[in-house]
Amino acid sequence: MAKEFTLKDQDHESSLIARRVYISAFIILMLITMIISRIFYLTVLQHDHYSTLSKSNRVKITPIPPIRGLIYSRDGVILAENKPTFSLGVIPEQIEDIDETIAQLKKIVSIEESDVERFKKAVKKKRRFENIPLRLNLDKEEVALFAVNRHRFPGVDVVAGLNRYYPLGKKLVHTIGYVARIDDDDVKRLDESNYSGTTHIGKLGIEKSYESLLHGNVGHQQVEVNAQGRVIRVLDRTAPKPGENIHLTIDLSLQQIAIDALENRRGAIVAMDPRNGDVLTFVSSPGYDPNKFVNGIDSKSYNLLLASKDKPLINRVIQGKYPPGSTVKPFMGLIGLENGVRVNSDESWCPGWFSLKGHEHRYRDWKKQGHGHTDLHKAIMQSCDVYFYTLAYELGIDRIFQGMSRFGFGQITGIDIGGEKKALMPSREWKREAIGQAWYPGETLILGIGQGYALVTPLQLAKATATLANKGHIIRPRLVSSTSNSITNEVNALPSHSENKITLSSGAYWDDVITSMKDVVHGIGGTAWRSGLNAEYNFAGKTGTAQVIGIAQDKEYKKEEIAEEFQDHALFIAFAPVEAPRIAIAIIVENGGGGSKTAAPIARKMFDHFMNNRDLISKG
């Protein structure tokens, strides 16, 4: 192929190039127009849209949780406080090798494997710059030790916070309850915006029922954040409204006596002021340490509590259901009087047992040889069973049910904490529905001495006793007497709640029964006469001994032969002073044996304290 020569035509080529340059310039202008229109679209047409996006990008509203209200006893002792705690916080972003840092930290403060586990879980959920707790509740020594070594640990710091703390621990756990971390169930029912910064919520007792007052209202701050969410500056701030302080009706010294009395026992003691319903003592034994629940109890400890045969988690005062035993007798007596079945002086013959006509079964009296001729006074004083078998038989189940219900048996008391049980006052209707059987006369008899189907809670018994002391004036028990503003200390007294008054056809009936109860402790031959010895004041009481297991017809109840858990419950109800009652008490000592021996002395001790310190206590 011949080599082709082409002469370069400089002019022609120059104009070709120039043409192409002009074409390029034209294309460039078009493309620039495109860019301008795009910018115009974004900055002018879509400006509002992107402005909003930009603002929501940078401005975040963060909640400021309110400080929870404190709980005080009647005598001003702090029962629930917010304790500054120190935890070891780690900011993952600032640490190169987290495992190495943890290993080094372990040499200074104790860090459990479970701490590390929890920490690593949290790291995955939170953002890199957030402070994540590695160890909670450092003690002072650990804080100091870390402070000295702090320079070695960039990104690790001691973080101060507030932790709910119950200084008296298990002594008041059944009253105050506790707070714990908010769980999924709580989230469903709480006001999410008000709890947006809150980590803990009342789970039980006062902490739960007064949650809305204790919690307060959340505050907010508008902050500017950067892309990592780090707060750059605060734009606006609404302060939170701290929760109200709560003042309990509980008298700590009285509470302590009751706690000591039930040391190592199972049982419940309630004392209340019959005039206004103030619950002075509220003990369910055994208790447990609420502080363990605040930041989550470990499953091992929790299972231990669950499995304990003493059942510490049950609030016996409002949830324990016990056969009332002979403590029902004063009420039965009143019902008998009111219904005209008996007058005070009517006597029954007590040979030591009672049988229904045409039946073989002997209903035994606790006193084998019998009480002989017995009127209401003697029947209550000596707790004669046969008298009340007869009375119950004559009254019949319907009138008993109606009468006992008026005293609140089988009904909740309405106390200001939740979880209360109704226990049981049986009736024909109840038995037909619950058991599907007709009511038998024999069941009426044993109801007369508080056995059979009847079950009461200690609080019901205390409320009924207070009603008796008030001669029919029913008052609802309460645990909180007032609240106070945590900033201004302004006190807001809560009203006490009176319920219906029981009016009897004759006011003398009250005196008949109350005099009998007084002689239970002060009379010769009263079942609790020892407890009334040398008292400087008069009080009235009634012992009770509730059978836990049935004793066969031909067997006798011999304490030594029966395992502790099957021994009788010891009960005692009482109020003082008889003339103008200011305290009513119900005591149940599980498997404590006889009421006169175990329960009544506790009441005496509490009354003695109460009566000797009346000024202190009425201060409230």
Place this chain on the structure above:
Amino acid sequence: MEEQSLGQRLHIDFPLFFGILVLCIIGLVVIYSAGGQDMNLVYRQAVKLLIALVGMIIIAQLPPAEIARWSFGLYLFGIVLLILVIFYGDVGKGAQRWLDLKIFRFQPSELMKLSVPMMVAFYLADKSLPPRFTRVIAVCVLIAIPVLLIAKQPDLGTALLVAAAGFSVLFIAGISWRFLIIMGGLGAAGAPVLWYLMHDYQKRRVLTFLNPENDPLGAGYHTIQSKIAIGSGGFYGKGWLNGTQSHLEFLPERSTDFIFAVFCEEFGMLGVLFILCIYLFIISRGLYIAINAQDTFGQLLASGLTLTFFVYIFVNMGMVTGQLPVVGVPLPLVSHGGTSMVTLMIGFGIIMAIHTHRRFLSF
């Protein structure tokens, strides 16, 4: 020979120099804001700028004929370096782009942004124009070798820019429209093949470009935040140092590839119109120089470099405004960074050389 002007004697084209300087100052101002008002960042950039300006002036002293003579050697040298990168290159951001020269790290692909258009212009300068088919194929091969080597690093953005630089020269040289259309068709057909060859992150970028809202915190984050910055700036902008998107660090790469978003947020549409005027002024000056160049090499190279300059602007702005996929292309003369600055300035040095070494016969 007629009396030479000051510009001619110093071999500096003052209009071009003025435009460049204005852009550089805008760049420093925006970098100060985007970098969190860190004066150190501004100083460092100013030093790089000075070095680049000195480089430009030095290059401008070279007669174009000299530059043409260097073209082939420089091209070969660049290819060798690119091959070396494959074996000895430093790895950064998932790609192997740098050669560690102990004193500084050097990106051979930057060199190719200049040497490819030089080579193409040099090759075509003594051929008759428009180039015949075989020569077009030869030019394509010349372009393809470095482009493929760069794409393999992988650095798709630079590869595309190098290709654009080469083809700009080819376009100015008068390549037939028919050929352009065929190439366009081939490109479209080759797209699936390209997709197959792409790295995962590149695929993700393309997918994200098609629908950024799909992955607002991941791959789509850049584009979304950038659009928010531009849109929220409005017509007048939020004012210098008041851009929240950049200062609160929502905007990534805010002093480098996405500096235009910072500029838009703070200076608004008004600022954009101003900066586009400056760019247009520089481009038109470059094209004016190209048309008035005395030889074909000068004409081809000056216009090729100017067009490449525009491609940078367009790709960067298209990316920042969400019209093009996110490729790592800085905004020329404004973005922070030394390497691209030096390359650009040398390019302008060449353009100035072409313009200021013209000889006029005096009659």
